[in-house]
Amino acid sequence: MSTNSGFGDGNTLPLGRSSGTSTVHRGELDRERNVSVRDLRKSFGDATVMNGLTLEFEDNAVTTVLGPSGTGKSVLLKHIVGLLEPDSGRVDVFGKNIWSMNENARAEMRKRFGVLFQDGALFGSMNVFDNVAFPLRKHTEMMEEDVRDVVWNSLREVGLEAAANREPGALSGGMRKRAGFARALVMQPEVVMFDEPDSGLDPVRTSLLNDLILQVHEQHQGTYILVTHDIETARKVSDYVALVWQGTVIHYGPTAEAFESDDPFVQQFLTGSSAGPLGMD
Amino acid sequence: MSNSRSVGGASAARERINQEGNASDPLDKLAASTVSGLDTLGKIAIFGFGMFADLPFVVRHYFSEAIRQAGILVVSSSVVLWVFTLTIGLEAALLAHYILGNVGAQDYAGMFIAFAVMQATSASTFGWIFAAKVGCGYAAELGTMRITEEVDALRVMGMHPRAYLAGTRLLACLLAVPFIFVVTLTMMLAGGWVMAVQILGTTSSGGFLDVLWTFMTPLDVLLALVWSMATVVAIVVVSCYFGYNASGGPVGVGTNTARSMALNLIVASAFTGLFYQVFFGMNVAFPIAN
Numbered sequence: 001m002s003t004n005s006g007f008g009d010g011n012t013l014p015l016g017r018s019s020g021t022s023t024v025h026r027g028e029l030d031r032e033r034n035v036s037v038r039d040l041r042k043s044f045g046d047a048t049v050m051n052g053l054t055l056e057f058e059d060n061a062v063t064t065v066l067g068p069s070g071t072g073k074s075v076l077l078k079h080i081v082g083l084l085e086p087d088s089g090r091v092d093v094f095g096k097n098i099w100s101m102n103e104n105a106r107a108e109m110r111k112r113f114g115v116l117f118q119d120g121a122l123f124g125s126m127n128v129f130d131n132v133a134f135p136l137r138k139h140t141e142m143m144e145e146d147v148r149d150v151v152w153n154s155l156r157e158v159g160l161e162a163a164a165n166r167e168p169g170a171l172s173g174g175m176r177k178r179a180g181f182a183r184a185l186v187m188q189p190e191v192v193m194f195d196e197p198d199s200g201l202d203p204v205r206t207s208l209l210n211d212l213i214l215q216v217h218e219q220h221q222g223t224y225i226l227v228t229h230d231i232e233t234a235r236k237v238s239d240y241v242a243l244v245w246q247g248t249v250i251h252y253g254p255t256a257e258a259f260e261s262d263d264p265f266v267q268q269f270l271t272g273s274s275a276g277p278l279g280m281d
Numbered sequence: 282m283s284n285s286r287s288v289g290g291a292s293a294a295r296e297r298i299n300q301e302g303n304a305s306d307p308l309d310k311l312a313a314s315t316v317s318g319l320d321t322l323g324k325i326a327i328f329g330f331g332m333f334a335d336l337p338f339v340v341r342h343y344f345s346e347a348i349r350q351a352g353i354l355v356v357s358s359s360v361v362l363w364v365f366t367l368t369i370g371l372e373a374a375l376l377a378h379y380i381l382g383n384v385g386a387q388d389y390a391g392m393f394i395a396f397a398v399m400q401a402t403s404a405s406t407f408g409w410i411f412a413a414k415v416g417c418g419y420a421a422e423l424g425t426m427r428i429t430e431e432v433d434a435l436r437v438m439g440m441h442p443r444a445y446l447a448g449t450r451l452l453a454c455l456l457a458v459p460f461i462f463v464v465t466l467t468m469m470l471a472g473g474w475v476m477a478v479q480i481l482g483t484t485s486s487g488g489f490l491d492v493l494w495t496f497m498t499p500l501d502v503l504l505a506l507v508w509s510m511a512t513v514v515a516i517v518v519v520s521c522y523f524g525y526n527a528s529g530g531p532v533g534v535g536t537n538t539a540r541s542m543a544l545n546l547i548v549a550s551a552f553t554g555l556f557y558q559v560f561f562g563m564n565v566a567f568p569i570a571n
């Protein structure tokens with residue numbers, strides 16, 4: 001975790017961070033990625049949610065997953081971390097099919113993940129501090145003193161020092177999000193998944209949170225997967241953009257390319273226009 | 282939600298049967314609900330075996346959480362049990378005073394307490410109160426954790442949620458309940474003693490205890506303990522199952538809590554019938570079954 005105040009300087013970054021961390025080019029698609037999803041299919045009852053979705057996330061890059069509400073973005077994240085088992089298709093993480101390993105191996109694999117759930121999923125029986133400290137206490141041999149240092153540091157980064165002793169039930173939605181964000185990052189995971197880190201935050205905090213994501217990513221690297229509805233967040237934070245619609249990927253590529261695309265779906269979504277192929281259904 | 286063992290599996294069976302036969306036929310309806318009931322019972326049994334299979338893992342990795350749960354149990358639930366059972370002891374002795382007094386057998390108040398309280402009431406009442414106070418609490422707590430994705434969050438952090446949530450609670454009960462039950466029993470007997478000796482003067486203290494220990498042996502206490510432990514284990518398994526597998530938002534948590542309460546009361550009552558007969562029914566000194 002950084003020692004920087006994090007929420008300090010809100011200067012904008014160049015479009016798509018094309019000069020940034022990613023050294024991978026789209027040409028090498030057959031190389032093994034840390035996180036890849038192939039031909040994923042999943043139905044709940046007779047509602048098909050994943051419809052042959054294939055996506056190879058770039059290592060050490062921030063990829064945002066965009067798509068209309070209810071299209072299966074959260075379901076996709078749950079498949080990647082093995083909370084949902086696909087009807088068919090495969091999910092490979094660190095080169096292994098997660099459904100060909102046993103539950104213990106999956107538990108080990110998950111320790112390399114940091115996940116922020118859409119609703120925060122804080123433990124209601126613990127205060128904010130203990131929530132953030134939980135992974136450290138369970139999975140490391142750190143002394144309590146060091147745990148305190150690390151936790152205070154990450155609470156400072158997300159601006160929750162004053163709320164450290166409050167129970168999740170006494171927090172606002174945005175505060176729960178920020179606490180979940182701190183908890184997801186506290187183990188310095190190699191794969192980070194954020195489900196709408198910015199929903200429920202005010203514009204300034206959204207911007208600061210984006211800076212924090214970039215800063216943490218810069219420091220620790222790792223494969224970041226970010227689900228968001230905020231186009232500005234996608235533009236500012238991501239190296240790659242994946243557009244998901246009705247259970248498949250309809251566009252995937254570097255951020256700048258997506259924003260210059262003349263595909264009507266992509267254009268409509270990235271401009272947030274009501275005119276175009278996308279409707280309420 | 283990653284709810285693979287949904288309680289709703291039962292409704293699928295019901296649906297299947299409804300499609301095959303005429304849904305309004307009462308026999309079909311009976312068959313359907315029997316199938317779904319057995320289906321749920323089977324799932325509870327599998328879940329329960331899983332909880333026991335997790336115990337070594339719980340001891341190795343989550344022991345401190347189990348101790349914390351045991352502490353919560355003692356602090357928040359035992360007082361209810363103790364006060365309730367003290368009242369029962371008081372009432373039983375009141376009854377003994379007037380019933381035995383009518384036939385001039387006041388000296389046998391201790392016998393009344395031994396049979397009516399120790400054998401017939403202690404473990405069964407313990408089970409019912411435990412179902413209401415602890416069982417419902419577990420079902421609602423785990424159910425809420427399920428629907429707020431806390432269970433998923435645990436799994437994502439590389440924890441084993443069933444072991445961490447259900448296994449630790451089972452271990453906590455195995456550790457704490459013997460103590461709580463023995464105190465509960467003591468409260469009942471003490472209630473009887475206070476009423477018969479101190480308040481009504483039915484008999485003398487020495488006489489009361491002498492008669493009490495004539496009709497009650499340490500083996501009886503052990504049997505009552507076994508009975509109450511068996512009931513508690515069943516209650517914890519049922520409550521954790523319904524909580525852990527809740528789905529469908531707050532309404533689902535409410536439904537599953539109510540279901541677990543209903544099943545737990547049936548289980549506690551059925552165990553009462555069974556264990557009372559097996560443990561105390563053959564007692565030659567006071568034959569009930571003969």
Ligand SMILES: Nc1ncnc2c1ncn2[C@@H]1O[C@H](COP(=O)(O)OP(=O)(O)OP(=O)(O)O)[C@@H](O)[C@H]1O
Pocket residue numbers: 044049067068069070071072073074075076118282283284
């Ligand atoms: N456990 C589940 N059981 C049944 N249906 C589910 C389950 N989880 C998700 N769904 C369905 O899958 C679809 C996709 O849900 P998901 O939460 O992934 O949407 P989303 O893209 O994240 O939407 P949003 O942007 O609004 O968060 C929805 O129609 C939802 O009802």
Ligand SMILES: [Mg+2]
Pocket residue numbers: 073074075118195
């Ligand atoms: Mg979502």
